[in-house]
Amino acid sequence: MSFEARSTTARDALRFRFRGGDVALRQFSPRATVLDWLREEMGAKGTKEGCAEGDCGACTVVLVRLKGDRLVCEPFNACILLLGQLDGAELVTIEDLAVGDELHPLQQAMVDTHASQCGFCTPGIVMSLFAAYHSGQPLTYTGLCDQLAGNLCRCTGYRPIIAAAMETCNGEPADHFAATSQERAAALAALVDDRDVFIGDEASFFAAPASLDSLAALYARFPDATLVGGATDVGLWVTKQLRDLKRVIWLGRVVGLDDIGESADGALSIGAGVTLADAMPQLGAIHADLGELLRRFGSTQVRASGTVGGNIANGSPIGDLAPALIALGGRVVLRKGDKTRALPLEDFFIAYGKQDRGPGEFVVAVEAPPLAPHQHYIAFKVSKRFDEDISAVMLAACFNLDGRKIVSARVACGGMAATPKRAAKAERALAGACLDEPASWRFAREAISEDFTPLTDMRATAAYRMTVAANLLEKALVELSGAGPPTRIGMLHAAE
Numbered sequence: 134m135s136f137e138a139r140s141t142t143a144r145d146a147l148r149f150r151f152r153g154g155d156v157a158l159r160q161f162s163p164r165a166t167v168l169d170w171l172r173e174e175m176g177a178k179g180t181k182e183g184c185a186e187g188d189c190g191a192c193t194v195v196l197v198r199l200k201g202d203r204l205v206c207e208p209f210n211a212c213i214l215l216l217g218q219l220d221g222a223e224l225v226t227i228e229d230l231a232v233g234d235e236l237h238p239l240q241q242a243m244v245d246t247h248a249s250q251c252g253f254c255t256p257g258i259v260m261s262l263f264a265a266y267h268s269g270q271p272l273t274y275t276g277l278c279d280q281l282a283g284n285l286c287r288c289t290g291y292r293p294i295i296a297a298a299m300e301t302c303n304g305e306p307a308d309h310f311a312a313t314s315q316e317r318a319a320a321l322a323a324l325v326d327d328r329d330v331f332i333g334d335e336a337s338f339f340a341a342p343a344s345l346d347s348l349a350a351l352y353a354r355f356p357d358a359t360l361v362g363g364a365t366d367v368g369l370w371v372t373k374q375l376r377d378l379k380r381v382i383w384l385g386r387v388v389g390l391d392d393i394g395e396s397a398d399g400a401l402s403i404g405a406g407v408t409l410a411d412a413m414p415q416l417g418a419i420h421a422d423l424g425e426l427l428r429r430f431g432s433t434q435v436r437a438s439g440t441v442g443g444n445i446a447n448g449s450p451i452g453d454l455a456p457a458l459i460a461l462g463g464r465v466v467l468r469k470g471d472k473t474r475a476l477p478l479e480d481f482f483i484a485y486g487k488q489d490r491g492p493g494e495f496v497v498a499v500e501a502p503p504l505a506p507h508q509h510y511i512a513f514k515v516s517k518r519f520d521e522d523i524s525a526v527m528l529a530a531c532f533n534l535d536g537r538k539i540v541s542a543r544v545a546c547g548g549m550a551a552t553p554k555r556a557a558k559a560e561r562a563l564a565g566a567c568l569d570e571p572a573s574w575r576f577a578r579e580a581i582s583e584d585f586t587p588l589t590d591m592r593a594t595a596a597y598r599m600t601v602a603a604n605l606l607e608k609a610l611v612e613l614s615g616a617g618p619p620t621r622i623g624m625l626h627a628a629e
């Protein structure tokens with residue numbers, strides 16, 4: 134049924150859980166953020182604003198959602214989370230943790246280990262740790278470093294913070310949230326419905342369609358509306374560019390858009406609304422480098438919110454998934470009205486800021502074929518920091534081998550052109566090369582410099598980018614030939 138037909142029955146209120154009760158909001162700006170609502174409307178100033186762009190984690194809150202019969206607890210950056218994205222969730226903030234004068238075990242451990250000095254980062258850090266405390270996963274040192282990659286502490290240093298976490302996050306949670314989990318799950322279950330959400334009027338609205346048909350109908354009617362997956366890009370349009378978003382369509386309630394399955398030809402099909410966190414194990418199962426790439430994608434907060442569809446649809450020349458999946462031979466599936474089409478991912482990116490996506494058309498899924506035994510895959514991300522940084526250069530390659538001969542190769546780069554792009558000349562230069570004869574593949578280095586004319590910007594100079602891309606290609610070939618061992622900063626980090 135179309136959105137129009139359903140809209141008479143659409144829900145006109147946002148519903149979520151907060152401080153032990155149900156909240157229903159019928160009037161709010163579609164561009165309102167959770168942080169502004171907390172601090173300005175609720176007077177809840179414990180959640181801090183630092184960067185207002187998803188980088189520092191001072192604004193970290195936890196959302197609890199019912200997934201199947203399980204309560205899933207994840208940290209989010211409230212500064213770039215739209216208020217409407219709370220629909221169906223329980224919002225937990227730093228004020229909720231202590232019971233009267235009794236601190237939460239995590240807060241008490243932070244006190245005991247002297248893990249806070251100025252205290253500005255502390256609420257965000259505690260909330261990130263609170264999500265880990267309720268994750269149901271045993272916490273390792275490396276896991277903890279990953280958990281805190283999106284929380285910047287400028288003065289205390291991480292040693293006492295990690296000590297507090299290591300002593301608390303080991304074993305079953307034993308706080309008042311654990312004690313009330315059944316009642317809280319029942320309260321969240323009571324919020325579940327299959328109705329479209331439409332709050333506002335035609336001029337200004339926040340909508341959250343419940344089905345693909347509703348989404349297609351609504352977007353066809355309002356092709357100028359802003360689609361929002363996780364808002365890890367769109368949130369910055371609000372906080373940094375001060376854009377006035379009048380019509381917002383959030384994809385987080387569309388049934389089916391968060392499916393992970395298999396396409397007719399056996400490729401992994403990841404719904405556009407699947408979060409980067411949920412895609413991580415699936416992509417990591419295709420190749421370990423893809424798992425490692427996802428681990429270095431933003432932070433835990435960014436991966437909990439950001440979606441696979443958003444990373445492709447934004448058309449960014451420095452997005453990580455596009456080159457990684459182009460090298461695999463990935464496809465993007467698009468829908469407009471009731472028509473669906475699929476195209477090779479590299480053809481989706483036409484020019485800077487221009488993708489092959491018509492008005493009212495949206496990304497439904499991204500498909501990643503599995504690797505055949507004769508295929509060898511490699512992906513490198515080079516950025517200024519290990520944690521939470523966008524790539525200066527990203528190179529991914531897939532080599533088809535016949536014994537020691539390279540029959541063909543797909544090489545794709547990010548950060549080297551106005552779009553994610555294949556290195557056509559380097560690919561041609563590699564065809565027929567022999568892994569035992571470095572001279573036969575070394576000239577691919579020169580070829581890749583003819584494939585790209587990178588820019589100089591704040592992340593890197595053009596000359597640096599060119600040198601790094603050529604080096605990465607050579608490094609891939611050295612590894613593949615067995616002449617040198619694979620080396621990754623991530624591998625060293627994980628071994629600690």
Ligand SMILES: Cc1cc2nc3c(=O)[nH]c(=O)nc-3n(C[C@H](O)[C@H](O)[C@H](O)COP(=O)(O)OP(=O)(O)OC[C@H]3O[C@@H](n4cnc5c(N)ncnc54)[C@H](O)[C@@H]3O)c2cc1C
Nearest residue numbers: 187362363364365366367431440442443444446452453496
């Ligand atoms: C602190 C921080 C760190 C980051 N680190 C990385 C990183 O390491 N690597 C990286 O690649 N990116 C990074 N990003 C960028 C961003 O997180 C990713 O691009 C993310 O995947 C965007 O997904 P989203 O769902 O949040 O997109 P949104 O912000 O919701 O949307 C992004 C764009 O895509 C459109 N859109 C969303 N879904 C669809 C759809 N289904 N169909 C059509 N259009 C759609 C939106 O309208 C918008 O134009 C980072 C961002 C932040 C804030």
Ligand code: FES
Nearest residue numbers: 183184185190212
């Ligand atoms: S204020 Fe820095 S991440 Fe939100």
Ligand code: FES
Nearest residue numbers: 250251252286287
């Ligand atoms: S305690 Fe001051 S920033 Fe962390």
